[in-house]
């Protein structure tokens with residue numbers, strides 16, 4: 001049998017995670033600062049309610065998802081962003097990961113080019129390529145706090161036109177947040193150049209300054225991708241949602257019917273409960289903020305002083321060139337020598353990521369404290 005020519009880059013964060021898990025199985029204590037997975041649990045109300053749901057047979061739901069969940073989401077948008085979203089425009093998906101497949105396949109012709117930021121979430125490029133589209137990268141800079149601007153979009157388009165733009169704010173791996181004003185400008189540029197915006201809003205709710213606006217505050221033409229994984233601490237429930245513009249919603253529904261039938265029913269029930277307890281999510285967020293500040297103090301002790309605190313999400317993207325010129329080698333050393341798992345920047349930026357490391361502060365405070373102490377001892381030893 002012939003192999004196809006699809007080239008995928010390894011997802012290094014998950015490869016480090018797999019190695020770390022292997023070491024744990026051998027009895028070694030590992031501190032997980034590599035994965036973007038909340039250390040806290042979702043609201044306890046979910047477990048209580050699911051016990052009783054489990055007494056019923058678990059059936060498929062309609063492809064778009066339970067009406068009660070889409071109604072609850074619609075109310076959430078009204079309360080959180082002050083925007084009206086019709087429940088018919090939501091598609092409940094298996095995490096935002098499945099949402100990307102549906103969004104891209106429903107919106108773009110074969111061979112379309114989608115722009116993503118560099119650094120950016122590594123799965124974007126792999127998904128775009130796997131689905132037969134082309135990816136182009138818009139470079140971001142540390143001097144600009146890793147923020148995407150309307151000017152960056154227009155300049156990149158001039159160099160190489162593209163049909164779609166996909167980015168997250170707050171961002172992975174940098175925690176960068178785009179201001180309301182700049183988001184509006186980006187949307188105007190997209191309109192002018194006929195670029196379809198896919199706004200990945202998975203880290204909304206996790207801002208340490210001004211809360212984000214949704215793309216839907218400025219346009220009805222964008223696709224919004226979101227998930228219960230991060231703010232709601234529900235990674236393993238594999239549940240998220242899409243908001244599709246009117247002209248694409250039927251196509252997206254048909255793709256969902258054929259590719260996934262429906263999102264898991266129990267997880268949809270859990271999501272309804274989660275939407276009703278944002279207080280719980282905000283308590284988790286307060287812990288991330290404490291973790292972030294502990295992490296920055298530790299980095300200062302390592303001699304890394306010019307660290308800009310992440311504005312959102314739960315990552316910090318740090319220049320480690322004082323210690324290494326290849327952070328993949330460095331991250332392996334940290335894992336094997338002191339049991340601290342980190343993600344090399346190459347995962348997020350193939351061209352310039354080798355001097356950066358992404359550190360996740362989503363985990364437990366005690367783990368972060370110990371991991372940082374170990375790193376300080378290791379990196380400042382005589």
Ligand SMILES: Cc1ncc(COP(=O)(O)O)c(C=O)c1O
Pocket residue numbers: 036094095096097098121168171172200202226227228229235239240
């Ligand atoms: C920016 C971004 N988008 C999407 C995802 C995928 O999340 P999920 O499929 O769990 O919703 C992640 C996961 O880390 C992410 O960082």
